[in-house]
Amino acid sequence: MFPLHAQYLQNISMQFFIFILFVFIREMNNVYTSDEEEEEEERENLIQAKETREQTEKVEEEERNISRFPKYGWKVKLDHEFPEERDQNLRPSFGQIFPELAPLGLRYLFWWLGKLKAGRLPVIDQFRPRHSKRMYGVPCGGLGSGTVGRGFRGEFCRFNMIPGMYEYNTVPSDQFILSIHSDTGGCIYQSVLGGRGASVPGAPSSWKWAGNPEDSLYCGLYPRSWTVYNILQVGVRVLCRQISPVIPGDYNTSCLPASAFIFTVENNSDVNLQVSITLSFKNGTGGKADKEGGVRTQPFQQENSSGVSIHGKIRGEVMVYSIGARKDDKRSVSWCSGFDPKGTGEKVWRGLEQNNKLESEPEATQPTSPGQEVAVAVSSRMLVEKRSCGTLDLALAWDNPKIKFRDGNKVYRRRYTRRFGIDGQAGPKLVSHALRSWEDWDRWIEEWQEPVLSDSELPDWFKSAIFNELYFLSDGGGVWLEVEEGENLSSLDPRLEYGRWGYLESHEYRMYNTYDVHFYASWALIDLFPGLELSLQLDFLDSVVREDKDPQKELYGGKITPRKIKDSVPHDLGDPEEEPWLKVNSYNIHDVSEWRDLNLKLVIQVWRDIKLLPEKESAYLLEQALPVCAALMEVAQSWDKDGDGLIENSGWPDQTFDSWVMLGASAYCGGLYLASLAAMADMSDRAGLEHQWREKLSAGELSFEEKLWGGDCFKFDTSPRGENVIMADQLAGYWYCKITDPTQGILDPEKVLTSLKTIFSNNVMKFCEGTQGAVNGMLRTGGVDRSTVQSEEVWTGVTYALASLMIAEGLVTQGFKTAEGIYRTVYETIGLGYETPEALYEKKHYRAIGYMRPLSIWSMYIAWRNRKKSQKKNITI
Numbered sequence: 001m002f003p004l005h006a007q008y009l010q011n012i013s014m015q016f017f018i019f020i021l022f023v024f025i026r027e028m029n030n031v032y033t034s035d036e037e038e039e040e041e042e043r044e045n046l047i048q049a050k051e052t053r054e055q056t057e058k059v060e061e062e063e064r065n066i067s068r069f070p071k072y073g074w075k076v077k078l079d080h081e082f083p084e085e086r087d088q089n090l091r092p093s094f095g096q097i098f099p100e101l102a103p104l105g106l107r108y109l110f111w112w113l114g115k116l117k118a119g120r121l122p123v124i125d126q127f128r129p130r131h132s133k134r135m136y137g138v139p140c141g142g143l144g145s146g147t148v149g150r151g152f153r154g155e156f157c158r159f160n161m162i163p164g165m166y167e168y169n170t171v172p173s174d175q176f177i178l179s180i181h182s183d184t185g186g187c188i189y190q191s192v193l194g195g196r197g198a199s200v201p202g203a204p205s206s207w208k209w210a211g212n213p214e215d216s217l218y219c220g221l222y223p224r225s226w227t228v229y230n231i232l233q234v235g236v237r238v239l240c241r242q243i244s245p246v247i248p249g250d251y252n253t254s255c256l257p258a259s260a261f262i263f264t265v266e267n268n269s270d271v272n273l274q275v276s277i278t279l280s281f282k283n284g285t286g287g288k289a290d291k292e293g294g295v296r297t298q299p300f301q302q303e304n305s306s307g308v309s310i311h312g313k314i315r316g317e318v319m320v321y322s323i324g325a326r327k328d329d330k331r332s333v334s335w336c337s338g339f340d341p342k343g344t345g346e347k348v349w350r351g352l353e354q355n356n357k358l359e360s361e362p363e364a365t366q367p368t369s370p371g372q373e374v375a376v377a378v379s380s381r382m383l384v385e386k387r388s389c390g391t392l393d394l395a396l397a398w399d400n401p402k403i404k405f406r407d408g409n410k411v412y413r414r415r416y417t418r419r420f421g422i423d424g425q426a427g428p429k430l431v432s433h434a435l436r437s438w439e440d441w442d443r444w445i446e447e448w449q450e451p452v453l454s455d456s457e458l459p460d461w462f463k464s465a466i467f468n469e470l471y472f473l474s475d476g477g478g479v480w481l482e483v484e485e486g487e488n489l490s491s492l493d494p495r496l497e498y499g500r501w502g503y504l505e506s507h508e509y510r511m512y513n514t515y516d517v518h519f520y521a522s523w524a525l526i527d528l529f530p531g532l533e534l535s536l537q538l539d540f541l542d543s544v545v546r547e548d549k550d551p552q553k554e555l556y557g558g559k560i561t562p563r564k565i566k567d568s569v570p571h572d573l574g575d576p577e578e579e580p581w582l583k584v585n586s587y588n589i590h591d592v593s594e595w596r597d598l599n600l601k602l603v604i605q606v607w608r609d610i611k612l613l614p615e616k617e618s619a620y621l622l623e624q625a626l627p628v629c630a631a632l633m634e635v636a637q638s639w640d641k642d643g644d645g646l647i648e649n650s651g652w653p654d655q656t657f658d659s660w661v662m663l664g665a666s667a668y669c670g671g672l673y674l675a676s677l678a679a680m681a682d683m684s685d686r687a688g689l690e691h692q693w694r695e696k697l698s699a700g701e702l703s704f705e706e707k708l709w710g711g712d713c714f715k716f717d718t719s720p721r722g723e724n725v726i727m728a729d730q731l732a733g734y735w736y737c738k739i740t741d742p743t744q745g746i747l748d749p750e751k752v753l754t755s756l757k758t759i760f761s762n763n764v765m766k767f768c769e770g771t772q773g774a775v776n777g778m779l780r781t782g783g784v785d786r787s788t789v790q791s792e793e794v795w796t797g798v799t800y801a802l803a804s805l806m807i808a809e810g811l812v813t814q815g816f817k818t819a820e821g822i823y824r825t826v827y828e829t830i831g832l833g834y835e836t837p838e839a840l841y842e843k844k845h846y847r848a849i850g851y852m853r854p855l856s857i858w859s860m861y862i863a864w865r866n867r868k869k870s871q872k873k874n875i876t877i
Contacts, residue, residue, distance in 0.1 A: 073221035078213035082831035088129035134831030138225040144480020145257035154194020159285035164576025169286025172203035173341035204345020235269035248528035258397035260438035282375035293370035302432035308376040322427030325380035326393035341375035397430035408579035477504035498531035507850030511572035516656035521855035569598040599632040607679030645699030664718035671733030713755035773799035793839035797853025804859040
């Protein structure tokens, strides 16, 4: 608990004790009063008792609110500085570049220059990587409707409003302002909340930052955050709760583009105070397009709220921001319909300073001219009596009902429009809904998170990590779209209900639903939003049978290949700068139709989903998927060149480790192949089909162990150097089977356990002394495998996956130790929380911020949950 909370309880307790003592003394004196005086005092006592009960109920309610600063989460003071700074200025060694990657680098350079010449953005921009600003906190908004990022110091930053595109802008005029006036009317304190304790460059020049960041504390626990501001000079404490509508299983709520900000004001002084919270917000996203002009503002009134909307456009489509505050007989709302965010801001600042309210102009503003920007503000005010609390509720919403991808002609409707319409007038309704519903959101989130947070056997850091890494569900560039008429879907197709879901591989790798990475991340979707996972799977099943004969040069080998061939799983479902879902495979480094893992991963994931989905949806997926999976497996079996029942890799990077060469049979792809055979056997059984998948599985298992077992773990591959490499992710296929169904096994359990212990001893504990996760490759002869860039990397998502398998196999302490290194490094040491990268290096560097794969952390919780269920079952028996 934050220290002042205990002091507050002491104050309340003393106040209550004094009141009881006072009543007792007065009642004793009443013995000596006349009957008339007795009756009069009794009436007064009844009135006062009623008022006291009401006050006590009010205090107790606000006390419950103020005490909700959580025990668990990512916590930092606002003056926090991270101890280690890293960047993406990678310098591969000569041996890593030559001869393998040099031709790729040259082809990539010419391709990159061609993109820039054509005015296009490369789907992966290796020459201009994003370096973390090390400032982010829990983002605002639900799933698939865009996000507004927040810094842990209170900044509004990192906007994802254009589908799939990130703008790393911090907008200085988007702020919360606290104004405190005495009950006699004079302003005794006014400050912008948050920041580093000094004026922010680019902010309105009259605005001041008077707070001490050392006296303020932030806690993030996605999808909520809390910030405590201690205003010691006036005896006030303010708790801001940011709540976004992310409710597992609630699809109608979780798609909403809105957040609520609940300010609980604790007045510890001896005087009554008039307190206001003001939210200011400007048009656009802090970029050049904000000055294009044509933006107007409009005040609005709803039944429970008042506010202002900013009407603009993004890429020609309607984009309306709305801010508002709850109004009732205790809270008054005022607003400013427009001010210059680049000017002095005195229209807002002086109005609050002098009157503790804004002008509340009823008229809309005229559209801005080119070069102009406009900001608005809304203020909520209430009387907070001495030694009591009050709550002020504000909300932010954005309405971008229709989108169009850059190269496309098709217009899509966002999922939330099913409930709020496509006319561009939803902003005020969304604000009103957020202010009316935030208490439900808060309760539902608590009910979802409670089993984890109350589990005394789980480490504290994990209780933060497991929820905060889910930030990517909201802030992973996602789009959640309605399936449009004319798509020729069956009336039974679940996509008609759930819509279409897409999220990026990374903020920097701009590809939707990258499938080899989604393989790891999908545990979060299937467990929390299974309808979105089902929708995504159906989109991939449709794409398998399609062809795109447009020629595409693959940069690794220089070959010209069709963009997509039949009976292959695409690497991704497209680039938002093209026309995703129609133009797939925007990744062009390799010919992914020859990748050994994609076909197998679809078969395994489909099987996993069939086992975990509700019966009706499971049956539908089985019916749709089984013929497609059979075709994919026919292709996969052609990769078994020597007929021993196990596929071989080709000798170039033909899987998710796309610069790490595997040759012959490999633990990674061979294990996936065994898992896919087991999946086909089970699905065929469910469908009542005769098959030979189990016979093929038996042959494959025999070859796998004969060729790849190395005594203490499985060999990287069957090449001469493969025996010397310990790969962290060598058990990926087994991992999927084990987490899906703890009774399912495709390998000797003793060999699996021995392999995990070997990986832990080498890849975890011999790398950075066990403090940074599992390095991808270690050598038996000692040291990190530095033969390729990726072998010397730690992949955050792979580490979480490995940790979950350790937990599932009973190596619980080792599993949490393995994963802890990732969380501690990312969130506490290098400051990349809420943009966890794909890769960490031993020192100085990281790669690909805001990456999808770390969502695999949810498999750790599933493994833990399965383990506890098994233990409980054994106890019951």
